[in-house]
Amino acid sequence: MIRISLLIATSLLAAACGSVAPPPPPTQAKAAESASEVPAKAAPPAPAKPAAPPKSSPAPKAPAKQQPATPPPVAAAPPLDLRTLEQRLKDSDAIGVMTKLSLKNQVDDLVAQFRTYHQGQRPPTLPELRRPFELLLMKVLSLLQDKDAALAHDINASRDAIWGVLADRDKLAKFL
Amino acid sequence: MNRLALAASTALITLAAFAADDPKQRQDLTAVIALQGKPCGEVVSYVAKGDNDFVATCKDGNKYRVFVKDGRVVVEKQ
Numbered sequence: 001m002i003r004i005s006l007l008i009a010t011s012l013l014a015a016a017c018g019s020v021a022p023p024p025p026p027t028q029a030k031a032a033e034s035a036s037e038v039p040a041k042a043a044p045p046a047p048a049k050p051a052a053p054p055k056s057s058p059a060p061k062a063p064a065k066q067q068p069a070t071p072p073p074v075a076a077a078p079p080l081d082l083r084t085l086e087q088r089l090k091d092s093d094a095i096g097v098m099t100k101l102s103l104k105n106q107v108d109d110l111v112a113q114f115r116t117y118h119q120g121q122r123p124p125t126l127p128e129l130r131r132p133f134e135l136l137l138m139k140v141l142s143l144l145q146d147k148d149a150a151l152a153h154d155i156n157a158s159r160d161a162i163w164g165v166l167a168d169r170d171k172l173a174k175f176l
Numbered sequence: 177m178n179r180l181a182l183a184a185s186t187a188l189i190t191l192a193a194f195a196a197d198d199p200k201q202r203q204d205l206t207a208v209i210a211l212q213g214k215p216c217g218e219v220v221s222y223v224a225k226g227d228n229d230f231v232a233t234c235k236d237g238n239k240y241r242v243f244v245k246d247g248r249v250v251v252e253k254q
Contacts, residue, residue, distance in 0.1 A: 095207070096203060096205075096207065097204065097228075098207075098208045099207040099211065101247075102208045102211045139211060143207060
């Protein structure tokens with residue numbers, strides 16, 4: 001008797017589920033619904049079976065999608081080699097000859113200030129040198145950004161690497 | 177008479193070459209003046225006085241001599 005009533009109840013619920021099931025095909029909606037509604041109605045055995053697959057399927061899918069999304073930023077934009085950067089700047093048609101020479105003068109002046117710092121003279125302090133460094137970089141970027149955007153982007157990406165060389169006596173000595 | 181005309185035209189052509197209005201050169205001079213922090217806006221014309229030696233006229237009326245001395249670019253107000 002109990003078995004029969006259980007069968008009837010199961011078939012009724014299965015029929016009910018069959019009519020309800022088609023509308024929510026999106027898995028996220030199912031997951032949301034199942035998360036909120038199914039546990040409360042989960043007592044009957046029949047709906048528990050169809051509700052279970054959507055529950056379990058979205059869960060592994062979400063991390064699987066997140067995993068490939070994260071790696072690209074890690075591999076992107078390696079800092080530029082400074083020698084290459086220098087050569088690309090020399091070769092760039094975006095800046096005229098006189099402008100390049102003027103920029104070189106200003107770079108030389110800044111490097112001279114860093115050498116003074118590395119010789120132990122104060123001022124300038126390292127924080128004091130950061131501002132002229134940033135200013136000069138902005139001048140270079142503003143000259144390049146319209147006509148050689150790729151180089152401007154690469155220089156900007158190498159900002160910290162350039163500062164790292166200037167601020168370190170041994171690294172700077174290798175470039176001079 | 178022909179020789180005189182030829183000489184005059186040659187001189188005129190030479191002068192025109194020195195006062196050439198190359199947009200790239202104008203931009204270069206504009207950038208140099210701006211890099212030195214001098215007011216200019218934009219170079220509207222220039223006269224080449226020699227190798228890497230120019231007198232640039234700015235949009236705001238300022239005039240600068242831009243030249244290279246001992247490997248340094250110098251911008252002098254005229």
